Amino acid sequence: MSWFEKLIPSRIGTSTRAKGNVPEGLWVKCEGCGSVLYRAELERANEVCDKCGKHMRQYARARIKQLMDPDSYRELDEHVRPVDALKFRDSKRYRDRLSQATKDSGENDALIVVTGKITGIQVVVAVFDFRFMGGSMGSVVGEKFVRACEHCIANGLPFVCFSASGGARMQEALFSLLQMGKTSSKLAQLAEARLPFISVLTDPTMGGVSASLAMLGDVIIAEPGARIGFAGPRVIEQTVREKLPEGFQSSEFLLEHGAIDMIVSRGEMRETLGSLLEMLLKKPASSSSDVSVQQQEPVAAEAASSQPVPDTAQTETQAAAMSNPQETANAGSSGIADSPSAGKTATDKNTRSSESGDVPDGTTPRPTN
Amino acid sequence: MNPDYLDFEQPIAELQAKIRELQFATEDADINISDEVTKLENKLDSLTQGIFSKLNAWQVAQIARHKLRPYLRFYIDALFTDFKELHGDRLYGDDRAIIGGMARLDGHPVVIIGHEKGRDTKAKIKHNFGMPRPEGYRKAKRLMELAERFELPVLTFIDTPGAYPGIGAEERGQSEAIARNLFVMSELRTPIISTVIGEGGSGGALAIGIADRVLMLEYAIYSVISPEGCASILYKSAEKASDAAEAMGITSSRLLGLKLVDRVVNEPLGGAHQNPDKMAATLAAALKEELAAQQQLSIDELIRNRREKWRQFGEFQEENNA
Numbered sequence: 267m268s269w270f271e272k273l274i275p276s277r278i279g280t281s282t283r284a285k286g287n288v289p290e291g292l293w294v295k296c297e298g299c300g301s302v303l304y305r306a307e308l309e310r311a312n313e314v315c316d317k318c319g320k321h322m323r324q325y326a327r328a329r330i331k332q333l334m335d336p337d338s339y340r341e342l343d344e345h346v347r348p349v350d351a352l353k354f355r356d357s358k359r360y361r362d363r364l365s366q367a368t369k370d371s372g373e374n375d376a377l378i379v380v381t382g383k384i385t386g387i388q389v390v391v392a393v394f395d396f397r398f399m400g401g402s403m404g405s406v407v408g409e410k411f412v413r414a415c416e417h418c419i420a421n422g423l424p425f426v427c428f429s430a431s432g433g434a435r436m437q438e439a440l441f442s443l444l445q446m447g448k449t450s451s452k453l454a455q456l457a458e459a460r461l462p463f464i465s466v467l468t469d470p471t472m473g474g475v476s477a478s479l480a481m482l483g484d485v486i487i488a489e490p491g492a493r494i495g496f497a498g499p500r501v502i503e504q505t506v507r508e509k510l511p512e513g514f515q516s517s518e519f520l521l522e523h524g525a526i527d528m529i530v531s532r533g534e535m536r537e538t539l540g541s542l543l544e545m546l547l548k549k550p551a552s553s554s555s556d557v558s559v560q561q562q563e564p565v566a567a568e569a570a571s572s573q574p575v576p577d578t579a580q581t582e583t584q585a586a587a588m589s590n591p592q593e594t595a596n597a598g599s600s601g602i603a604d605s606p607s608a609g610k611t612a613t614d615k616n617t618r619s620s621e622s623g624d625v626p627d628g629t630t631p632r633p634t635n
Numbered sequence: 636m637n638p639d640y641l642d643f644e645q646p647i648a649e650l651q652a653k654i655r656e657l658q659f660a661t662e663d664a665d666i667n668i669s670d671e672v673t674k675l676e677n678k679l680d681s682l683t684q685g686i687f688s689k690l691n692a693w694q695v696a697q698i699a700r701h702k703l704r705p706y707l708r709f710y711i712d713a714l715f716t717d718f719k720e721l722h723g724d725r726l727y728g729d730d731r732a733i734i735g736g737m738a739r740l741d742g743h744p745v746v747i748i749g750h751e752k753g754r755d756t757k758a759k760i761k762h763n764f765g766m767p768r769p770e771g772y773r774k775a776k777r778l779m780e781l782a783e784r785f786e787l788p789v790l791t792f793i794d795t796p797g798a799y800p801g802i803g804a805e806e807r808g809q810s811e812a813i814a815r816n817l818f819v820m821s822e823l824r825t826p827i828i829s830t831v832i833g834e835g836g837s838g839g840a841l842a843i844g845i846a847d848r849v850l851m852l853e854y855a856i857y858s859v860i861s862p863e864g865c866a867s868i869l870y871k872s873a874e875k876a877s878d879a880a881e882a883m884g885i886t887s888s889r890l891l892g893l894k895l896v897d898r899v900v901n902e903p904l905g906g907a908h909q910n911p912d913k914m915a916a917t918l919a920a921a922l923k924e925e926l927a928a929q930q931q932l933s934i935d936e937l938i939r940n941r942r943e944k945w946r947q948f949g950e951f952q953e954e955n956n957a
Contacts, residue, residue: 351893351950354882356869405949412946434837434859436869439883440895443859444948446838447845450817451945458822474859477798477813477838496809496838497800505800515805525808 312532321489326378326395339382347374348406360437371397375406379414385540394430401431404438408445415452424462429480433473446478453482462546486526488517650679683905693877695886698854703908707749713915730771732763735778746782748775749792766799769812788826791843798839813842820845826929831855848925851887853902858885
């Protein structure tokens with residue numbers, strides 16, 4: 267340390283980092299388009315920029331709150347805490363890094379597990395918190411993940427995991443590497459029990475997490491614009507000594523290369539998961555959920571009329587029900603979603619379904635029986 | 636200065652050179668200096684013992700990557716008979732960073748899969764320095780499934796700096812290829828014994844390392860990231876690799892102590908490269924013993940044990956104060 271560095275109070279160094287992690291200001295700048303966004307508004311929009319659609323990182327508890335049916339869930343294994351088995355010390359002690367991470371994030375470690383309902387379907391959901399040491403996987407993440415799977419197996423529940431992780435946690439050395447085997451082994455048992463595992467990749471999903479649990483989903487979904495890959499871009503650049511192609515390791519890149527099933531925006535995630543799980547579990551399309559696209563004519567009309575839909579829309583809906591069951595189904599869904607476009611429901615099916623986002627792409631509404 | 640030897644091995648190299656000179660001299664002359672040679676050989680042993688008993692983690696890493704260290708190809712020839720190499724993943728290509736095939740160990744057919752680094756420059760390029768691309772892992776998976784189908788035990792040999800960080804590798808799903816192997820090996824219904832023979836580099840190593848028994852040669856290393864990688868990220872300087880190696884605990888004795896590996900196979904004095912044949916004989920004996928023990932079990936017991944083994948890794952605490 268130079269004499270000059272010694273003169274500077276140490277907090278100057280740390281204050282900038284804290285700012286990067288937890289924006290405290292009233293206004294934040296969009297990482298995508300640079301627009302200045304009102305903090306509270308951005309939170310309401312689930313950290314998605316309303317100007318450019320950029321998905322910024324969302325922390326575990328906010329995501330859980332957005333995703334789960336209100337008051338339907340409880341946390342599992344929240345008391346599992348990390349230990350410093352190796353007495354690891356680099357430029358800082360691991361113990362100190364842990365307490366700092368807990369202070370910054372309010373979490374014990376980087377994975378939070380809950381059980382509860384998504385659109386009425388009982389599930390177990392594990393969510394990585396990137397604020398806690400970059401969402402890195404150590405013993406606690408591995409243990410909580412495995413217990414989540416065991417809870418699924420014991421109760422016959424499907425499993426959903428949202429990953430956001432730089433990879434294995436170096437401070438736990440080989441313990442963390444072996445978590446890749448531990449989690450993958452348990453997922454193999456979940457698969458053997460024929461319980462669905464949906465893996466959702468969010469920004470970033472890299473290294474040991476990507477090369478184990480995250481890529482083992484029966485269905486793999488990514489959020490738009492997430493970085494997903496095995497090796498970090500700098501490492502690759504240094505190895506191959508060439509510039510990486512545009513969009514390399516983005517969700518869109520992975521979709522194009524056949525590595526993931528679909529890209530789903532945060533706003534549509536809940537409905538998409540609900541619909542996928544219903545099909546995987548061979549449940550009828552639920553009438554209580556927002557995705558009532560597979561309704562029979564009379565049921566759809568009933569669902570629509572039981573919702574607070576403007577009078578005009580309702581009459582149009584009922585009129586449509588006489589002529590076209592597809593229109594009815596869509597109208598019902600728009601009404602429930604309380605969408606401002608509900609009044610126009612019966613006019614243009616295509617534009618409406620893409621506007622409201624209630625109807626998953628490619629799902630052709632069709633009457634059951 | 637012997638360029639094939641590491642800094643801390645130079646005294647050994649010098650003494651070895653001196654002994655060789657003397658031996659050449661005795662062939663020509665009538666004088667009997669065998670006493671002298673024996674004395675020097677004893678001195679060499681105690682010198683080597685002295686150096687090797689005090690190796691730090693970083694020095695062990697250098698032994699694990701020694702340019703004279705026996706690679707997989709050597710062990711295949713030394714341990715097995717009838718080796719029939721099987722190529723390709725049937726999807727895209729044949730990645731020579733992983734070699735696989737069938738062979739006989741003590742007359743019994745087995746499937747062998749392992750990393751090969753390549754000795755000379757040409758071979759290193761051919762084998763991509765032992766850094767597999769997805770095709771390598773998918774070839775490994777194909778061979779494991781073949782082994783399961785025909786009830787042949789699987790022996791894997793780990794010696795890699797890590798999975799290859801390249802554009803094509805990412806495009807073709809490096810993560811998925813590794814993850815899939817972890818998944819498949821976890822439930823593969825045949826015994827799997829993995830041995831780290833050199834460098835156990837991260838996910839690229841683990842991708843063929845989910846086993847019933849994990850062995851390490853005495854001077855092999857096994858780690859979540861290379862000491863250099865860890866140093867440049869956590870210490871912001873690659874020169875701190877030695878500190879990082881120490882902190883991570885990458886050596887066989889440390890990992891055995893932590894119960895993260897099952898068995899350490901002792902190396903000849905001065906490391907495997909000083910006496911490859913002796914190393915091969917020790918390894919062969921260990922593998923036969925391990926395999927025999929696993930083959931005593933029914934497949935259901937085997938799978939149950941493997942599940943339990945991989946379930947219990949990890950150190951954490953739990954407070955039930957809720």
